Amino acid sequence: MVDFELITVRITDSDGVEGCGYTYTVNHGGAAVAVMIERYLTPHLIGKETDHREKLWQDMWWMLHYAGRGGHATSAISAVDIALWDMHGRRQNQPLWRLFGGFDPKVPVYAGGIDLEFPIEQLLAQADRFIAEGFRAIKMKVGRPLLRTDLARVTSMREHLGDDFPLMVDANMKWGVDEAIRAARAMQEFGLVWIEEPTIPDDVAGNARIVREGHHAIAAGENLHSLYEFQQHITAGAVTLPEPDVANCGGYTVFRKVCSLAEAHNLPVTSHGVHDLTVHALAAAPNRTFMEAHGFGLDAFLHEPMVIDDGFAVAPERPGHGVNLDFDALESVRS
Numbered sequence: 001m002v003d004f005e006l007i008t009v010r011i012t013d014s015d016g017v018e019g020c021g022y023t024y025t026v027n028h029g030g031a032a033v034a035v036m037i038e039r040y041l042t043p044h045l046i047g048k049e050t051d052h053r054e055k056l057w058q059d060m061w062w063m064l065h066y067a068g069r070g071g072h073a074t075s076a077i078s079a080v081d082i083a084l085w086d087m088h089g090r091r092q093n094q095p096l097w098r099l100f101g102g103f104d105p106k107v108p109v110y111a112g113g114i115d116l117e118f119p120i121e122q123l124l125a126q127a128d129r130f131i132a133e134g135f136r137a138i139k140m141k142v143g144r145p146l147l148r149t150d151l152a153r154v155t156s157m158r159e160h161l162g163d164d165f166p167l168m169v170d171a172n173m174k175w176g177v178d179e180a181i182r183a184a185r186a187m188q189e190f191g192l193v194w195i196e197e198p199t200i201p202d203d204v205a206g207n208a209r210i211v212r213e214g215h216h217a218i219a220a221g222e223n224l225h226s227l228y229e230f231q232q233h234i235t236a237g238a239v240t241l242p243e244p245d246v247a248n249c250g251g252y253t254v255f256r257k258v259c260s261l262a263e264a265h266n267l268p269v270t271s272h273g274v275h276d277l278t279v280h281a282l283a284a285a286p287n288r289t290f291m292e293a294h295g296f297g298l299d300a301f302l303h304e305p306m307v308i309d310d311g312f313a314v315a316p317e318r319p320g321h322g323v324n325l326d327f328d329a330l331e332s333v334r335s
Contacts, residue, residue, distance in 0.1 A: 003026070005028075005030025007022060007025075007076075008020065008021070008327075008330075009083045011045070011087060015091075017087050017091045019083040019086035020082075020320075020323070021079040021083030021085075021251070022274075022277075023075040023247040023248060024273070024274070033075045033076050036072055040064065041063070041076060044063060050088070053253060056081075056084065057254075060081075064076065064077065069226060075247065077250055078247050078248055078251040079247065081251025082252060086320035086323075087320070089320030094319060095319060096281075096284075096321050097279070097315040100252075100281065103286050105283045106309070106312040106314055107288060108311060109308060110137035110138055110168065110290045110291070111133070111135040111137070111139070111293050112139045112170070112292045113130070113295060115140055116141035116142070116143060120152075123140065123156070123157065127157065127161060137166035137193070137311065138165070139196070139292070140153070140167070141169070141170050141171075142154065142169045143174030147183055154167075154169060154190050154192075158190050163191065168193045169196065171196065171197055172197055173198075175199050177206035177210060180199050181213045183198065184198065188216060192216070193290065194216075194240070194241050195216055201223045207220065207239065208236045217240045219239070220233065220239045221242045221258075222248075226254070227250065227257050227258060230262075239267075241269065241289065242262045242270075243270045244269070244271060244272070245273045246273075246274055246278050247274045247277065248273075259282075268289040269287055269288055269289065270288075270289050271292055273296075275292060275293045275306060276305070276306050278292075279313045280321055300329065301326050302324065302326065304318070304324060
């Protein structure tokens with residue numbers, strides 16, 4: 001992973017209230033998202049009532065529907081939707097997690113390492129650093145060419161952390177279905193919280209086989225880009241922990257619907273990416289489990305980074321989502 005492209009949106013209402021949202025791409029594609037926003041969404045949004053967030057979301061969805069039904073189109077909609085919700089919170093002088101209904105501002109959080117190629121010594125040193133930073137759960141990468149290599153690495157982590165420390169693994173779609181089933185069965189002994197993205201999201205039936213035959217909790221959803229895709233995976237039994245990313249699933253409007261959909265199926269939810277934004281949605285979700293603190297954090301460009309307190313992320317009391325980007329610092333990395 002060479003480039004992390006951040007696309008920011010700022011919306012100002014006629015009363016002077018501003019909202020900020022953002023989305024991202026990894027390595028490629030960020031300019032396409034910016035074009036979607038600048039050329040298509042911006043002219044349509046100017047002059048509209050900002051409190052009609054559901055109406056605006058539907059308008060944006062159907063405007064870009066034929067261009068994608070996901071991917072760049074949904075990422076563009078997500079950034080705008082997040083900005084609209086931020087504006088609403090700022091106008092109400094309330095943090096979003098309270099406006100979303102409120103459950104508990106302290107959300108269990110785990111550290112997500114980008115560590116597939118790390119030697120074991122570096123992997124364990126990273127774990128120690130995460131613990132020193134306040135994390136009490138960790139996710140590591142798997143998906144090496146040989147399953148026995150993965151098993152040796154997970155064994156080392158489990159022995160290093162102890163039997164009861166929450167540990168997850170993420171395959172990032174590296175396996176075929178049969179490989180994933182073999183891996184899931186082999187990893188049962190480690191007491192993992194979940195195995196993440198064992199295979200491609202397009203194979204709904206294959207993912208259902210992994211859940212059914214692998215006998216292991218499976219998290220997935222960072223590559224699902226609509227409420228309908230989550231519905232298909234949940235009803236097919238293809239996921240046990242839905243994992244939306246608020247910056248690419250459709251913003252807060254869709255993220256919260258995914259949480260409710262999961263709750264209706266008696267499933268817990270986790271999350272992917274943009275933890276500074278996500279903490280508000282999960283702080284209002286009674287079926288939340290661990291939230292990911294992503295390996296690509298924006299702390300260097302934030303005035304007030306997210307607080308980690310003994311294994312929990314704390315949703316801020318600042319109005320809106322409370323994420324205040326340092327745009328002067330961001331100028332140094334403008335594409």
